[in-house]
Amino acid sequence: MRQLARFTLPAAILFSALTMWVARAALAQDPVATAPTQYKVLLENDRVRVVDYSSKPGEKVGIHSHPPYVSYYLTACKVKTVMPDGRVLEVPRKSGEVLWNEPGTHSSHENTGAEGCHILIVELKPGKT
Numbered sequence: 001m002r003q004l005a006r007f008t009l010p011a012a013i014l015f016s017a018l019t020m021w022v023a024r025a026a027l028a029q030d031p032v033a034t035a036p037t038q039y040k041v042l043l044e045n046d047r048v049r050v051v052d053y054s055s056k057p058g059e060k061v062g063i064h065s066h067p068p069y070v071s072y073y074l075t076a077c078k079v080k081t082v083m084p085d086g087r088v089l090e091v092p093r094k095s096g097e098v099l100w101n102e103p104g105t106h107s108s109h110e111n112t113g114a115e116g117c118h119i120l121i122v123e124l125k126p127g128k129t
Contacts (some may be wrong), residue, residue, distance in 0.1 A: 029063070029064050029065070030064065030065070031051070031053075031061060031064040031065075031066065032051065034061055034062050034063070034064040035061040035062070035064070038054060038055050038059065038061060039051050039052070039053050039061075039121075040052045046125060047124070047125050048122055048123060048124060048125060049122075049123045049125070050120065050121070050123075051120075051121040051122075052118075052119075052120060052121075053117070053118070053119040053120075053121055054117070054118045054119075055111040055116065056111065057111055057112075057113055057115065057116065058110070058111060058112075059110070059111050060109065060110040060111075061106075061108065061110075062108060063084075063106065063107050063108065064105070064106060065103070065106075066101065066103060066105075066121075066123060067103050067123050067124055067125065067126060068100075068101065068102060068103050068123070068124045069103075069121050069122060069123040069124065070099065070100055070101070070121070070122045071098070071099045071101060071119050071120070071121050071122075072098050072119065072120040072121075072122075073094065073096065073097045073098075073099075073118075073119055074118040074119060074120060075095050075115065075116065075117060075118045076092070076093060076094050076095045076113075077092070077093045077111065077113055077115075077117035077118075077119065078092045078093075078111070078113030078114075079091075079093070079109060079110065079111055079112065079113070079117060080108075080109075080110045080112045081106050081108070081109050081110075082107040082108045082109075083104075083105075083106065083107060084105055084106075084107050090112065092113075
């Protein structure tokens with residue numbers, strides 16, 4: 001019985017961790033579906049999707065994922081992004097700044113600035129050049 005308990009506890013911990021990881025991955029959604037008032041599709045074809053992101057100060061977006069994408073800041077922004085591992089990224093961006101972004105998931109995204117934030121996002125479709 002004691003040997004069974006030694007095996008059962010690590011297995012239960014592993015199962016719990018795996019379940020939380022799968023649940024978090026399942027929750028990661030398309031940002032347009034997660035926050036349709038902030039993300040609007042401007043163009044979509046078999047190669048790219050162009051999305052207009054606009055938020056007011058204090059607005060948040062829940063967990064979502066992006067394929068590889070380019071973000072073009074139409075306005076200066078201060079956005080706090082929480083990564084799935086708990087890291088917090090908060091970097092002020094300048095109007096006209098352009099960034100390349102690898103695919104990834106954000107646990108949350110919040111406009112922490114005093115002004116609205118407006119970003120043009122160009123997402124690349126997998127396997128297309």
